[in-house]
Amino acid sequence: MxxxxxxxxxxxxxxxxxxxxxxxxxxxxxxxxxxxxxxxxxxxxxxxxxxxxxxxxxxxxxxxxxxxxxxxxxxxxxxxxxxxxxxxxxxxxxxxxxxxxxxxxxxxxxxxxxxxxxxxxxxxxxxxxxxxxxxxxxxxxxxxxxxxxxxxxxxxxxxxxxxxxxxxxxxxxxxxxxxxxxxxxxxxxxxxxxxxxxxxxxxxxxxxxxxxxxxxxxxxxxxxxxxxxxxxxxxxxxxxxxxxxxxxxxxNGGVQAIAKENQAKAELIYKTIDENPLFEGTTAVEDRSEMNVTFRLTDESLTDKFNAAWNAAGIVGLKGHRSVGGFRASMYNALPLSSVEVLVDVMNNFNK
Structure with missing residues (x-):
């Protein structure tokens, strides 16, 4: 998958x-x-x-x-x-x-x-x-x-x-x-x-x-x-x-149900970014997007290793926009919470 x-x-x-x-x-x-x-x-x-x-x-x-x-x-x-x-x-x-x-x-x-x-x-x-x-x-x-x-x-x-x-x-x-x-x-x-x-x-x-x-x-x-x-x-x-x-x-519950799911996805990944010393967010905390989560490695020399880790997990499309670099996890409505959990596991295992 x-x-x-x-x-x-x-x-x-x-x-x-x-x-x-x-x-x-x-x-x-x-x-x-x-x-x-x-x-x-x-x-x-x-x-x-x-x-x-x-x-x-x-x-x-x-x-x-x-x-x-x-x-x-x-x-x-x-x-x-x-x-x-x-x-x-x-x-x-x-x-x-x-x-x-x-x-x-x-x-x-x-x-x-x-x-x-x-x-x-x-x-x-x-x-x-x-x-x-x-x-x-x-x-x-x-x-x-x-x-x-x-x-x-x-x-x-x-x-x-x-x-x-x-x-x-x-x-x-x-x-x-x-x-x-x-x-x-x-x-x-x-x-x-x-x-x-x-x-x-x-x-x-x-x-x-x-x-x-x-x-x-x-x-x-x-x-x-x-x-x-x-x-x-x-x-x-x-x-x-x-x-x-x-x-x-x-x-399936309309926009109201989707909004709850989107909030849960965003909370999970931002919590990981904030608690994992290998990663940091790139935007003001109060203005963070629930749709497009941008972050970077605190040690950019690890970029190739991290790229290999998320690729091995079946994750696609995680590279940041070419104009800013870093990483971008776009989590549109149909992306399931389970996919975000996979990414979070990759990030946490990479730290270990």
């Missing part, structure tokens, strides 16, 4: 993989890979997927759920275009690579970007706090979890300014109050489904209200909302598998 701690790929329950694999051969007489996105069978899948998102996150009335393409990287541009208002000015909290990229895209379409706060001074190893949010901005954007640095917002910013959040790497990992946000967007490939689909949860009030001189049709959320995510051919297989995962999630 392999224990997948990779930061990028889709990790899903085995039951979901089995159903998804079967549908490649037969989905109501056709392969899910060849079924028309306009067919009644797939339209029903799309509608159910959107409704299951609403159930899982208790999405209130007045919000539209969309499955689009392009990943969060296109979302940087989509959100900036659709949230541009009378000020043509936006606030961004810079907590890492993806937030930095979002800032770049917003500036590229002419928004006056105010960097409200940043943790770049310490290598993005903490979440900024105590910052002031100006009122003369159209929206405030932040990234809820930082996959590379291993930090996570434990409390979301409190503001009367419209709030936009990239939740790509921790959506469905814990309960959230959707009503606090104007747009939530997230690439599917961490906790939702295979890469290819991007989830948008959008407050209806903002649709069609952008002051941008021109929004390319594909980047206009109002157009997608009118077409029920079918403006163009959607990522059929990604949406199908995402819906299978949403079904499985709802049948």
């Amino acid at each position: 392999k224990h997948n701690f990779g930061a990028g790929p889709c990790i899903l329950p085995q039951e979901v993989f089995k159903k998804a694999a079967a549908a490649v051969i037969d989905f109501n007489g056709l392969s899910i890979l060849e079924v028309s996105h306009r067919s009644a069978d797939f339209v029903a899948v799309m509608e159910e997927a959107r409704e299951n998102v609403k159930k899982a996150l208790n999405v209130p009335a007045g919000y539209t759920v969309l499955f689009l393409q392009g990943g969060a990287s296109l979302g940087f541009l989509i959100t900036a275009y659709n949230m541009m208002g009378k000020h043509k000015r936006a606030g961004y909290i810079n907590t890492g690579t993806w937030a930095t990229n979002a800032i770049k895209e917003a500036k590229g379409i002419g928004l006056d970007v105010v960097e409200i706060a940043s943790s770049q001074d310490k290598g993005f190893s903490y979440i900024p706090k105590g910052f002031e949010i100006p009122e003369d901005i159209d929206f405030l954007h932040f990234t809820s979890n930082n996959t590379i640095a291993g930090t996570q917002f434990k409390d979301f910013p409190k503001t009367n300014v419209p709030l936009v959040c990239d939740m790509s790497s921790d959506i469905f990992s814990k309960e959230i109050n959707v009503a606090d946000f104007d747009i939530i967007y997230a690439g599917a490939q961490k906790n939702l489904g295979p890469a290819g689909a991007t989830l948008y949860i959008v407050k209806d009030e903002i649709l069609g209200k952008s002051t941008a001189e021109h929004i390319p049709s594909y980047l206009d959320l109002a157009i997608h909302a009118k077409k029920d995510s079918m403006f163009n051919t959607p990522p059929v297989y990604s949406v199908f598998v995402a819906n299978l995962n949403l079904q499985h999630m709802l049948e």
Whole structure:
């Protein structure tokens, strides 16, 4: 058995993989890979997927759920275009690579970007706090979890300014109050489904209200909302598998149950990092991510030996991002506690 701690790929329950694999051969007489996105069978899948998102996150009335393409990287541009208002000015909290990229895209379409706060001074190893949010901005954007640095917002910013959040790497990992946000967007490939689909949860009030001189049709959320995510051919297989995962999630206690499991996994590995003299965490303790645990050896000359130890245990994907080095244990929803226990055993045995 392999224990997948990779930061990028889709990790899903085995039951979901089995159903998804079967549908490649037969989905109501056709392969899910060849079924028309306009067919009644797939339209029903799309509608159910959107409704299951609403159930899982208790999405209130007045919000539209969309499955689009392009990943969060296109979302940087989509959100900036659709949230541009009378000020043509936006606030961004810079907590890492993806937030930095979002800032770049917003500036590229002419928004006056105010960097409200940043943790770049310490290598993005903490979440900024105590910052002031100006009122003369159209929206405030932040990234809820930082996959590379291993930090996570434990409390979301409190503001009367419209709030936009990239939740790509921790959506469905814990309960959230959707009503606090104007747009939530997230690439599917961490906790939702295979890469290819991007989830948008959008407050209806903002649709069609952008002051941008021109929004390319594909980047206009109002157009997608009118077409029920079918403006163009959607990522059929990604949406199908995402819906299978949403079904499985709802049948097994929902986000509330997942949150308890995620907390238990994080507590176990961070306890080991703190108590084992061969390892140390790389982020501020109060801002540690439950999804992406970053750490390093206190003696880097032992790197090759430690790599051999975790490889021998069937662990994959433990190396840190190439930009920061060290190690990163990504523990998305479907990674079982038993896999974390294997890693902890490797770390403790390595110390012995």
